[in-house]
Amino acid sequence: MFFLKKWEIPLELDRLPPDILSIAEEKGIRYEDILITFYTDKNADFGVADTYILVTGQRLLSVCGTRALEKRVGRHSYTTEHLRGVFHIDSIEEYALDQLKSFRLTEHLSGASLIVEGEEGPRLLAVMSGFCKQSAQVFVRYANRLLKEGRVTVDEEDLPKNHACPTCGMRYPDKNRHICPHCMKRGSLFGRMLKFFFKYKGYLIVTLLSLLAMTLLGTLTPYLSSGFFFDEVLDEGGSFYGRVAFLLFLIVGTRLITAFFTMVNNYVTSVIAARVVYDLKKVIFGSIGRLSLGFFTARQTGGLMTQVNRDSNTIYEFFCDGVPYFIVNIVQTVVLAVLLFVINPLLALCSLCTVPLFLFVMKWLYKNQSRLHARCYSGSSRLNSFLADVLSGIRVVKAFSREQDEIGRFDERNRRVAESDRNLAVYNNYVFPLSSLILYAGNIIAWAVGGFMVMKGIGGMTYGSLLTFIAYINMIYTPMNFFVTMVNRTADCSNAMQRLFEIMDARPEVSEKENPVRIEKFRGDVTFREVDFSYNKSRKVIDSVSFSVKAGERLGIVGHTGAGKSTLANLLIRLYDTDSGDILIDGYSVRDLAFEDLYRNIAIVSQETYLFVGTVLDNIRYACPDATPQEVISAAKLAGCHDFIMKMPDGYETRIGFGYKDLSGGERQRISIARAILRDPKILILDEATAAMDTETERRIQEAIERLTVGKTTIMIAHRLSTLREADFLVVIEGGRIAERGTQSELLQKEDGVYRKLYTLQQEALKNAGIAE
């Protein structure tokens, strides 16, 4: 970028300034030998400082000091700021790599410490704020690899990336898409949206034309009823003197035509409104369905949908309401201004001088009003969330008899909402009428100056033209009001569009291969080959796990909560993709298989069951909607849920869902098992499927599962060992790795084995409860 043309450091987490390089050279380090460079923004005492660390194949050098900088920017690693300024050295430390054992990062509340484990114990190497934490994680990973393997091979992915726009320094909303909405041309955003509205262009043109007609007729009316009436009809010299009936005809006529256009406009607007919003939501929901699970875990899904709803309305209102009115208002303003100047240029100049003042004051008033609005909004949403919280926990509140305290807390929030509501109401009722005084000032000037002109006969002013003038002056302020709000609406709309495009453009992390392998029916061989996986790069959840299950076998996966068992299931059905290693089904990588085949052949019954709002029948048939009633009933019988379904008032057509008030955990679970049975998959995953049930029910379901799993590859995940009695062989997972494997009896024979320990613990628990097995 600047002082060296080609930089050859393999892992350059941060760029080193020339003065640091010369310090390194004094210590006998040539820069060809440097493998890793890293920078932190604090010293050991957490003071603001600059610490540079460089690592070669043999040595580690840490230079700590302070650089005289005018301004410190948060994210040093991505700016060139720390390369300038005079550097004052505080300390230089040097380590031989062969005396170091490992590096480790300890995270603090805000920031982290880099610790190196040496021969004579741990040692603090560097301290940093959160700004350097991400690259510190990469540093630790590679430095440890260097200690172990003696070399550094860098993945492209780990090289430092700039997550902020280089032009304005703002963060990219989407880390994966380097588009800065601030620097991006607004025009292209609106252009893209306009394309969306293009298919409605007929409607839009009709709206625009009818609005224009309304405006022009609107400007005609005051002229007819004042200027024309007084000067041409009532005045003796007028060309239509005395023809009152003709005038009435004209006035009524324009009113009628105006009414016609208003009706046309309203009709078109209501038709187009529904269709545009429908289209927008359809497109967005379509894109949402396409996205991988990762997208949803990164955002709040509930909030997502309300946001989509609100955004599509904002966009609709802007394009179908805002834009046409904007055009119309511009036309109206120009027409009115021209008319005013035609009537009397001097008078127009005098009375329009209040317009800039009016615009300025209105903008300020709206700003304050929106502040008050937001205060009301946040107050009432806080009140609502408090209510929701307390009401859903009402059993606890009552059990600890805390009703009075909760009433008190409610009262406090309620009072705050009432106060902000009152402030807003007061503001609206007092301030806006006052602001119209400014508007009135224009009027008064017109009356005064105009009146004077009529009396003296200056500039050919007549009584009638003065009246027309004043009517027009009043009309010109309406668009002004609109223009002020239009600024905010444009900003709102571009934000909304930005958010929607973000969803539409987000690329799914897991995607189907272009020409996937199609297999109608799987045999059911499953192989995990050295699978690594992490949800975020820093902590491996699955660490080189390999095992294989032959078609028709039953595999049990045991382990503590959080050991990574469910993650294995998620990887098999490709909710996520592996970081490295491969998962094979019938010898094909899951990445090569078609999604359709994958999902048709694998069914999962998990610890979180989800039943949709609808009938029991719909829920059981969810996976294959064309199942016959016969099949549904036998699946339900197999899963052991037929009996309780028949006890419900409407049998299989009882409506369930929404909080599942009417179903217990075990019942829900059994319905989801029936769902899986109906699917008749070749591979069945039972992820803690019976965890929510009592022993009695579990035993019954075990029998059902036994019948169900004949001829199917079954992967059973559990922490309760009784669930795994039927497994052909077991894999014990601990901390993401396979700790043990073998058949149940093999594992029990292992002294000190994890499985044996778990088994004895659970046996003891049963004994204590008086249930010896």
Added chain:
Amino acid sequence: MKTEVKTKEGVSKTEILHLTPSNAAFVRRNSLLSLTFTEEDGGQRVEKRVILKRAFPFDMPWQYIAVLDAHEREIGMIEALSLFDAETEALLREELARIYYTPKIRRILSMKERYGFSYWQVDTDDGDLSFTVQDTFRNLLRIGEDRLAIFDVDGNRFEIESLAALDRKSYKKIELYL
């Protein structure tokens, strides 16, 4: 019967183990805090690096401090720093101040919200800083009535110690998010 005894022992073991001047000695080694702990049976345990963790960081920052070993397993708890002699107390306070280091915001120079991020420029006790917060509403945490913690995208934490004491201009910039 045997198992029952076991459970009781388990309960007594889960009671708080207090670290006091009589059983714990803290020193700084290699810029890290280390602990020599005398067990009940007189055995000595040396931890070359211990980590301090506050149980009630807001209400009782100098009381109920857990002492963890390098693998973040709890060794014991310090009920109050004041139990130790002045030198050790200063050492522990210093270590806590490091771990719980948070820049205190004195003035908000500018705060702009755009596309789901807010961009801050603030004056702190650590100099001028700029940082970015995603989803502003959810990353401002009210602590009690008057204190505010702010979390940025890089995992930094900033604090406004007293909202009431904040100047009016700064307050107006964040008012909507409170």
